[in-house]
Amino acid sequence: MSESLLGAIRARLETLYSVRLGQFASVGFVGMIVDNLSLFALVELTVLGPVLAKVIAWELAIVVIFVINERWTFSDYGSTDTDAIGRRFLRSNAVRVGGFLVTLSVLTGLVYGLGVWYMAANVVGIGVGFFVNYSLESLYTWRVHHDER
Numbered sequence: 001m002s003e004s005l006l007g008a009i010r011a012r013l014e015t016l017y018s019v020r021l022g023q024f025a026s027v028g029f030v031g032m033i034v035d036n037l038s039l040f041a042l043v044e045l046t047v048l049g050p051v052l053a054k055v056i057a058w059e060l061a062i063v064v065i066f067v068i069n070e071r072w073t074f075s076d077y078g079s080t081d082t083d084a085i086g087r088r089f090l091r092s093n094a095v096r097v098g099g100f101l102v103t104l105s106v107l108t109g110l111v112y113g114l115g116v117w118y119m120a121a122n123v124v125g126i127g128v129g130f131f132v133n134y135s136l137e138s139l140y141t142w143r144v145h146h147d148e149r
Helices: 005-016 018-043 050-073 083-116 116-140
Strands: none
Touching: 018 050, 018 116, 050 083, 050 116, 083 116
16 A cells, blocks of 8 residues: 555544544434434334334434534534535435444344344444444544545
């Protein structure tokens, strides 16, 4: 690998593993609460099964997570005009699909493959998907490796 490529990779990793990781994890914890409460309510109070309920709960949590990340975790990055925020929201949903697919796969495998209670399977899936989400959100949604301040 060339020295410039190694330097670029090093700079991105340093940016990813900063104080922002703790903020992102805190916001993710709030999102996990929203996700779990929504999932539980949708499964227990409607006719929805865990997988379809998870899709709905996920999007509710994503909206909450985006708003908090926009105002706190990544408040120093990107323009604050409505169009820019809208584009970041769409990018956030798009990049979180990767983390969501990881989470949903873990939930589905644990529930239907191993008989694990859907709420426990959801927490495990969220934990696994966290790292995918953090990396993609940091590098693609808010582009922390660029100087967009």
